[in-house]
Amino acid sequence: MDAGVPSTTGKFKSEKPHHHLNYHQRLLRLHYFPLSKFLSWSLFAAVILFGLFLISPHSPSALRFSSTTERRSLRGSYSAASWGGFEWEKRVRSSARIRRRPSGLSVLVTGAAGFVGTHASDALRRRGDGVVGIDNFNDYYDPSLKRARQALLSRSGIFLIEGDINDGPLLRKLFDLVAFTHVLHLAAQAGVRYAMLNPGSYVHSNVAGLVSILEAARTANPQPAVVWASSSSVYGLNTGVPFSESHRTDRPASLYAATKKAGEEIAHVYNHIYGLSITGLRFFTVYGPWGRPDMAYFSFTRDILAGKTITIFEGPGGVTVARDFTFIDDIVQGCIASLDTAKKSTGSGGTKQGPAQLRVFNLGNTSPVPVVELVSILERHLKVKAKRKVVKMPRNGDVLFTHANISSARAELGYQPTTNLQTGLKKFVKWYLAYYPSTAGSSVAKKRGGRGSSSS
Ligand SMILES: NC(=O)c1ccc[n+]([C@@H]2O[C@H](COP(=O)([O-])OP(=O)(O)OC[C@H]3O[C@@H](n4cnc5c(N)ncnc54)[C@H](O)[C@@H]3O)[C@@H](O)[C@H]2O)c1
Numbered sequence: 001m002d003a004g005v006p007s008t009t010g011k012f013k014s015e016k017p018h019h020h021l022n023y024h025q026r027l028l029r030l031h032y033f034p035l036s037k038f039l040s041w042s043l044f045a046a047v048i049l050f051g052l053f054l055i056s057p058h059s060p061s062a063l064r065f066s067s068t069t070e071r072r073s074l075r076g077s078y079s080a081a082s083w084g085g086f087e088w089e090k091r092v093r094s095s096a097r098i099r100r101r102p103s104g105l106s107v108l109v110t111g112a113a114g115f116v117g118t119h120a121s122d123a124l125r126r127r128g129d130g131v132v133g134i135d136n137f138n139d140y141y142d143p144s145l146k147r148a149r150q151a152l153l154s155r156s157g158i159f160l161i162e163g164d165i166n167d168g169p170l171l172r173k174l175f176d177l178v179a180f181t182h183v184l185h186l187a188a189q190a191g192v193r194y195a196m197l198n199p200g201s202y203v204h205s206n207v208a209g210l211v212s213i214l215e216a217a218r219t220a221n222p223q224p225a226v227v228w229a230s231s232s233s234v235y236g237l238n239t240g241v242p243f244s245e246s247h248r249t250d251r252p253a254s255l256y257a258a259t260k261k262a263g264e265e266i267a268h269v270y271n272h273i274y275g276l277s278i279t280g281l282r283f284f285t286v287y288g289p290w291g292r293p294d295m296a297y298f299s300f301t302r303d304i305l306a307g308k309t310i311t312i313f314e315g316p317g318g319v320t321v322a323r324d325f326t327f328i329d330d331i332v333q334g335c336i337a338s339l340d341t342a343k344k345s346t347g348s349g350g351t352k353q354g355p356a357q358l359r360v361f362n363l364g365n366t367s368p369v370p371v372v373e374l375v376s377i378l379e380r381h382l383k384v385k386a387k388r389k390v391v392k393m394p395r396n397g398d399v400l401f402t403h404a405n406i407s408s409a410r411a412e413l414g415y416q417p418t419t420n421l422q423t424g425l426k427k428f429v430k431w432y433l434a435y436y437p438s439t440a441g442s443s444v445a446k447k448r449g450g451r452g453s454s455s456s
Contacts, residue, residue, distance in 0.1 A: 364404020
């Protein structure tokens with residue numbers, strides 16, 4: 001999708017100016033133009049213009065699309081003119097170069113400054129694959145964490161381009177420069193609850209952004225195979241457990257889930273019409289070092305160390321909320337296995353030449369853990385007692401329970417998670433205390449009964 005083109009098809013055709021009409025002719029025109037028609041056209045025009053302003057990628061509210069209760073905007077530091085040039089092209093080519101011959105991949109990783117994107121990019125590079133990253137560094141959560149991940153990737157020789165996946169010319173340029181064998185599409189507006197505050201950011205990144213990526217992939221020559229992140233949230237109000245790929249996914253509980261579900265349907269279209277090989281991965285609550293600050297295990301850690309009370313949700317009748325927490329290394333293993341087993345796309349010159357592969361897999365841990373147990377594990381690793389407040393779960397898009405059936409991924413990808421929550425959280429806490437050393441001090445102080453133990 002072009003950066004200058006709004007993400008909707010709405011167009012308003014303005015009437016030609018009437019400078020040539022004299023006063024009486026104008027009066028006559030007004031007389032024969034019924035007032036109700038005039039008012040409805042004016043209203044229509046105003047709505048369309050307002051809509052175009054809100055979703056224009058260059059408008060300051062492109063990532064905002066706020067409800068009246070929302071004052072926060074998502075900003076990416078990216079500007080459309082920040083790419084291109086000889087040096088830039090050289091860096092792209094060099095980063096995409098395959099070091100592992102003859103079977104290596106050349107992968108465009110979207111959302112590479114994100115939690116999963118950084119780990120996946122790093123793992124690919126370490127085995128000798130070519131990797132180019134793209135991310136708009138928006139401020140949904142602290143962008144300095146994304147910058148630190150970028151620095152990490154840069155040290156491994158990965159070029160992470162600052163850009164929006166809705167920037168069609170940028171994507172075309174990248175596919176002109178590099179014959180990517182695969183796209184690992186992880187860029188998205190994540191988080192379930194934030195969708196109630198900022199719905200437009202989900203449409204921008206998860207729907208328009210996905211279409212933009214698939215458009216670039218289907219017109220590329222050769223067409224890459226696409227592996228992309230859907231989500232366990234597509235199971236929504238499904239009650240059958242464990243969640244299997246054959247279960248219903250037509251009752252999402254949040255807008256986030258709905259955009260991921262829409263993504264799965266969009267993927268079907270691009271596979272069907274253009275012969276793109278596409279694999280959708282339904283991740284189940286991913287956690288680990290370099291994780292996302294908006295997720296419970298991360299914010300609990302921060303608040304426990306700060307002596308703040310943490311809020312734990314429970315379902316109706318005191319039902320425990322549980323998640324199939326999946327460690328980042330296991331997710332990365334599933335992503336890479338999906339790339340390795342993806343068949344080639346069959347399209348050429350934008351036209352399908354034969355049936356192409358279309359897959360969807362659950363990537364979970366197959367062992368749900370109650371959130372209260374997660375807190376107890378964190379307490380043990382942090383050596384700090386949490387101040388807990390249990391409240392009824394509000395209707396915010398969260399579901400009570402997730403549990404993955406991974407037999408499909410096991411059979412077709414050889415996917416086998418190996419890290420339990422206890423071990424994974426230990427690794428997370430170790431990283432957290434090293435990354436935020438000042439909080440490590442407060443942990444020790446609390447252990448000794450020092451000042452840090454009082455609540456803020
Ligand atoms: N982490 C989980 O538990 C989880 C669970 C299910 C699904 N997923 C999906 O996995 C993927 C990766 O998740 P994550 O946890 O790494 O999230 P993340 O927010 O850390 O990473 C996403 C990255 O995409 C970037 N991004 C967003 N919109 C963009 C745009 N329009 N253009 C360019 N970059 C953009 C963000 O800046 C961010 O760095 C996402 O698609 C997410 O929906 C994650």
